[in-house]
Amino acid sequence: MLPLIPWPTQVTEADAPAVDLPAVRVDAPEPALAAVVAEQLTAAGVPISQAADVGSTPRDRQSEVPTSPQSADVVTPGGVVTFTLRIDPAAGPDGSDSPERYTLRVGDGEIRATAAEPVGLLHAARTLRQLVVPAATDGAGDGAARVPAVVVHDAPRYTWRGLSFDVVRHWFGPEDIRAVVDLVAAFKLRVLHLHLTDDQGWRIEIPSRPELEKASDNQVGGGTAGYLTVDDYAALQEYAAARYVTIVPEFDMPGHVNAATHVYGALTSDGLATDAYDGIEVGFSRLWFDNPATEPFLRDVIGDLARMTHGEWVHVGGDEVLTMDHGEFAQFVELAARIVREHGKTPIFWQEGARGPVEPGTLLQYWEPKGEEFERFVAAADAGARFVMSPGNHAYLDMKYTSEHPLGLEWAGTVELRDSYEWEPTAVIDGLPASAVEGVSAAVWTETLTTRDELFSMLLPRLGAVAEVAWAAPDAKDWESFRGRTAAAAPAWSTAGWAFHPTPQVDWR
Ligand code: TNX
Numbered sequence: 001m002l003p004l005i006p007w008p009t010q011v012t013e014a015d016a017p018a019v020d021l022p023a024v025r026v027d028a029p030e031p032a033l034a035a036v037v038a039e040q041l042t043a044a045g046v047p048i049s050q051a052a053d054v055g056s057t058p059r060d061r062q063s064e065v066p067t068s069p070q071s072a073d074v075v076t077p078g079g080v081v082t083f084t085l086r087i088d089p090a091a092g093p094d095g096s097d098s099p100e101r102y103t104l105r106v107g108d109g110e111i112r113a114t115a116a117e118p119v120g121l122l123h124a125a126r127t128l129r130q131l132v133v134p135a136a137t138d139g140a141g142d143g144a145a146r147v148p149a150v151v152v153h154d155a156p157r158y159t160w161r162g163l164s165f166d167v168v169r170h171w172f173g174p175e176d177i178r179a180v181v182d183l184v185a186a187f188k189l190r191v192l193h194l195h196l197t198d199d200q201g202w203r204i205e206i207p208s209r210p211e212l213e214k215a216s217d218n219q220v221g222g223g224t225a226g227y228l229t230v231d232d233y234a235a236l237q238e239y240a241a242a243r244y245v246t247i248v249p250e251f252d253m254p255g256h257v258n259a260a261t262h263v264y265g266a267l268t269s270d271g272l273a274t275d276a277y278d279g280i281e282v283g284f285s286r287l288w289f290d291n292p293a294t295e296p297f298l299r300d301v302i303g304d305l306a307r308m309t310h311g312e313w314v315h316v317g318g319d320e321v322l323t324m325d326h327g328e329f330a331q332f333v334e335l336a337a338r339i340v341r342e343h344g345k346t347p348i349f350w351q352e353g354a355r356g357p358v359e360p361g362t363l364l365q366y367w368e369p370k371g372e373e374f375e376r377f378v379a380a381a382d383a384g385a386r387f388v389m390s391p392g393n394h395a396y397l398d399m400k401y402t403s404e405h406p407l408g409l410e411w412a413g414t415v416e417l418r419d420s421y422e423w424e425p426t427a428v429i430d431g432l433p434a435s436a437v438e439g440v441s442a443a444v445w446t447e448t449l450t451t452r453d454e455l456f457s458m459l460l461p462r463l464g465a466v467a468e469v470a471w472a473a474p475d476a477k478d479w480e481s482f483r484g485r486t487a488a489a490a491p492a493w494s495t496a497g498w499a500f501h502p503t504p505q506v507d508w509r
Contacts, residue, residue, distance in 0.1 A: 160439025162191030252317030306343030360384025
């Protein structure tokens with residue numbers, strides 16, 4: 001049972017001995033890529049020997065080269081295996097034109113990856129990381145990690161494979177967010193969407209609105225919280241980009257804005273600042289379209305976010321505005337989308353954005369099975385909108401596993417591992433053309449999650465299930481296989497320090 005999640009397009013176990021890995025030399029086209037590839041192997045317990053291209057960098061250029069874990073490692077006797085990574089358009093499954101396609105070959109004492117683009121080389125390294133059998137620590141075996149002889153040809157089904165992460169309800173800072181980047185990247189996800197503003201707090205510095213910092217030190221249940229400075233945000237995006245993960249920031253409006261109205265009384269209907277809020281109700285706060293303070297606020301926040309963001313998308317929320325008529329709501333959708341586009345970015349809204357005018361290319365993130373809106377979603381798709389699928393009853397990883405589970409909410413029902421695995425993104429919205437599905441995003445809201453271990457125990461093992469839904473062809477999915485691979489993958493999660501929930505749906509070893 002190869003512990004691969006998501007399951008690749010084609011896997012062939014070669015009729016050849018496993019390759020021992022006393023140490024690996026990474027031979028990659030660029031030093032930055034070599035560093036993140038080496039990081040994957042180090043995480044799997046494989047010693048890295050200095051890569052030639054990194055070591056030969058002239059002294060005066062060394063500061064440009066990211067520090068890799070390589071320098072710390074020692075070459076053990078017994079030989080060094082070279083992991084050769086090369087760009088090659090012929091890589092991947094036959095006929096695939098995915099820019100992420102790759103091929104990994106292990107056997108005859110060597111490891112070779114080819115890919116159409118650098119991201120595919122990193123995918124190959126992630127696959128390799130999952131294949132590594134750690135060195136036996138009990139004196140059995142010959143003391144080296146090893147990797148079975150295989151040939152993998154692989155490419156994803158969807159390009160948008162993501163996780164939406166609420167850092168408002170409880171504050172998770174840069175270190176935790178980087179750990180989440182590592183986790184999503186291990187499952188070959190490409191998007192980390194950060195929910196940065198809500199009723200309880202404001203989690204990102206907006207240079208044109210420095211007062212918003214006053215709304216950062218609050219969260220559900222009170223207590224000390226924080227926010228990302230401009231520099232934190234830039235560093236985080238660089239960290240993610242080195243791992244081919246794009247950060248998508250969300251400014252949630254015109255509801256979920258109590259943090260903003262707590263700072264700016266001018267945004268409310270009576271001109272009075274609202275009280276800080278540390279509960280978990282939704283839907284009570286709002287902006288007012290005709291208030292003269294509103295458009296300048298949207299322009300400042302969206303403008304700064306767009307300028308600070310390296311990726312193509314800015315999420316402008318739109319969910320759960322329970323006290324506004326459709327006409328006014330549609331005006332907000334039109335204005336927010338227009339401002340995002342004026343800054344050269346593509347807008348993404350929660351599914352409620354379908355109530356406004358949508359332009360081709362606008363993304364809508366589906367989250368709640370509301371049958372009566374399906375026609376509206378189909379109409380939005382006809383107008384050129386594309387859908388990211390986050391159905392609450394499958395992809396909301398803040399739902400309880402079972403009613404007895406101590407963490408999480410239950411409004412979308414309980415979501416056991418199998419529920420996260422067995423669903424089909426093109427069958428979620430009746431009548432939606434399959435071609436309107438842009439991809440899949442898991443989501444984790446943090447009303448009840450306060451520590452990194454609590455967070456990870458909701459993400460694992462379910463994030464692997466959603467990642468496989470986003471990556472694998474529907475006919476390649478198999479629950480029995482997935483639950484077996486989950487059990488096989490778990491020891492590596494423990495090695496990485498990632499907490500997981502030992503659901504009884506898996507026979508853990
Ligand atoms: C619904 S999903 C919300 C969030 C909550 C979440 C809890 C969505 C767009 N809005 O405000 O945190 O449920 O599961």
